[in-house]
Amino acid sequence: PLQELNERVLAEDVYLFAVEPKIQQNRRAWGNYNLYGNRYVTTPNEPNAVEIYYYLKNPVQEDITVTVSDPYGNVLRTMNGETTAGINKMLWNIGRISPGEYVVTLETGDKKWTQKTRVLVQPEK
DSSP states (O other), X not given: OTTTOOHHHHHSSEEEOOOOXXXXXXXXXXXXXXXXXXXXXXXXXXXXXXXXXXXXXXXXXXXXXXXXXXXXXXXXXXXXXXXXXXXXXXXXXXXXXOSEEEEEEEEETTEEEEEEEEEEEXXXX
């Protein structure tokens, strides 16, 4: 979102940033066993989730609702977002989602903003 942040975005009351495609991680074992060596890894793993960022110029009184749907309009997940001013972040868990294209919709009051995203397949080693 920082690369997309500019004067035009800051002038908007609400702005939904572009949603980056995400590679779905296939974790078949506990943690990242490929890096254990003779010890357990202590660094946190990257979340297996699509990161959704939006900007609010001022705190809003209405609810913030983020909906994820497939290209046919079938709603897969509805989440409530923060209503505080600034850049806010939400995570959409993609652990059991099929790879493909999805639509993210942010709603507050009677206004809507949409962005497309993709869930990609993790390449085989």
